[in-house]
Amino acid sequence: MREFGYERAADVEGALALLGTDPEARYLAGGTNLVDLMKTGVARPVRLVDIRELPLDRIEVTEAGGLRIGATVTNSDLAAHPEVRSRYPALAQAVLAGASGQLRTMATVGGNLLQRTRCAYFTDGAGPCNKRLPGSGCPAIEGEHRNHAVLGASGHCVATHPSDMAVALAAFDAVVSYATADGPGELPLAELYPPVGDTPQVETALPPGALITGVTLPPAPVAARSRYRKVRERASYAFAIGSAAAALDVQGGVVREVRLALGAVASRPWRARAAERALTGGPATEEACTAAADAELAAARPLPGNAYKVPLMRNLVVALLTELAEEAPR
Ligand SMILES: Cc1cc2nc3c(=O)[nH]c(=O)nc-3n(C[C@H](O)[C@H](O)[C@H](O)COP(=O)(O)OP(=O)(O)OC[C@H]3O[C@@H](n4cnc5c(N)ncnc54)[C@H](O)[C@@H]3O)c2cc1C
Numbered sequence: 358m359r360e361f362g363y364e365r366a367a368d369v370e371g372a373l374a375l376l377g378t379d380p381e382a383r384y385l386a387g388g389t390n391l392v393d394l395m396k397t398g399v400a401r402p403v404r405l406v407d408i409r410e411l412p413l414d415r416i417e418v419t420e421a422g423g424l425r426i427g428a429t430v431t432n433s434d435l436a437a438h439p440e441v442r443s444r445y446p447a448l449a450q451a452v453l454a455g456a457s458g459q460l461r462t463m464a465t466v467g468g469n470l471l472q473r474t475r476c477a478y479f480t481d482g483a484g485p486c487n488k489r490l491p492g493s494g495c496p497a498i499e500g501e502h503r504n505h506a507v508l509g510a511s512g513h514c515v516a517t518h519p520s521d522m523a524v525a526l527a528a529f530d531a532v533v534s535y536a537t538a539d540g541p542g543e544l545p546l547a548e549l550y551p552p553v554g555d556t557p558q559v560e561t562a563l564p565p566g567a568l569i570t571g572v573t574l575p576p577a578p579v580a581a582r583s584r585y586r587k588v589r590e591r592a593s594y595a596f597a598i599g600s601a602a603a604a605l606d607v608q609g610g611v612v613r614e615v616r617l618a619l620g621a622v623a624s625r626p627w628r629a630r631a632a633e634r635a636l637t638g639g640p641a642t643e644e645a646c647t648a649a650a651d652a653e654l655a656a657a658r659p660l661p662g663n664a665y666k667v668p669l670m671r672n673l674v675v676a677l678l679t680e681l682a683e684e685a686p687r
């Protein structure tokens with residue numbers, strides 16, 4: 358049993374003050390990831406600042422016509438919100454594809470973005486792991502890496518980011534807002550998770566002590582025709598082994614706009630820019646969708662145990678895009 362302090366914040370300023378500059382203090386949101394990691398000793402905060410009562414639990418339409426989602430909005434409220442379901446259906450589907458009903462009523466938007474990898478060498482709390490103990494090595498590379506990264510990994514870490522929600526947010530160019538003692542800031546989601554390189558322990562580009570206050574989705578008419586598809590080893594209550602969020606605008610058989618992001622393939626939600634470029638302005642045929650998937654996956658560097666992910670992702674992307682193309686208004 359390890360002792361830790363617990364304090365409850367009533368507003369953003371209070372939360373920042375309670376966290377202070379102590380690098381061993383942590384915000385507590387739904388606790389569905391942090392508390393698990395405390396039980397195994399992977400996380401050892403000296404103080405928890407409970408942020409569940411902060412007034413950050415609203416979802417609002419922005420003046421520009423996008424959505425602003427507060428950091429403490431629960432996953433279940435996010436998935437059920439009518440504006441999310443109608444404007445960004447892939448986001449609602451991604452959230453509903455994650456965890457279980459009980460967990461989604463506790464889990465929050467901010468916590469979902471900052472949940473840690475499910476790599477078993479990381480979560481077991483013992484043994485080497487460059488992310489947990491920098492410089493100690495990465496046993497997954499020679500060991501169990503079936504669920505690990507095929508894109509953007511490094512020789513120092515091949516872990517994936519486990520969030521479903523973040524994949525849809527990446528497809529829609531979400532921007533993360535945060536507060537610090539020095540004032541507020543913003544980061545495009547694409548910049549929230551730095552490349553792995555030789556510092557896998559550095560998981561976000563947020564300043565120390567930053568409190569995520571919300572996520573803004575810019576207006577994206579294409580997102581109204583979007584979908585999330587998740588492949589997992591059982592039908593529910595399992596993390597993805599591959600997933601994709603896609604939106605497609607086809608007019609007269611020509612792709613006007615496409616959004617595509619992939620999940621469970623990299624240390625961050627993977628925006629598939631090469632595939633988007635390959636498809637935009639061309640025909641919305643199965644051949645074109647296949648070429649687009651291949652353009653993205655050309656960068657894949659799988660390990661022996663996760664090479665299956667490359668054809669899996671190819672099939673997933675082609676199926677999702679052709680499905681959306683076939684449903685496009687003629
Ligand atoms: C059995 C199980 C199955 C799961 N399956 C899935 C799945 O299929 N797909 C999926 O996407 N997820 C899945 N999850 C993960 C779940 O979605 C996350 O645990 C949850 O979203 C984390 O949110 P939370 O509010 O509970 O975060 P917490 O556990 O409270 O916090 C997580 C981290 O974020 C930090 N934090 C939280 N909020 C903020 C903030 N506003 N600002 C700064 N830092 C903050 C905390 O300090 C902590 O480091 C599963 C979890 C479990 C236990």
Ligand code: SF4
Pocket residue numbers: 474476477478479485486487488489494495496497498505513514515516557
């Ligand atoms: S993949 Fe990353 S998290 Fe997993 S053991 Fe290697 S360094 Fe640790």
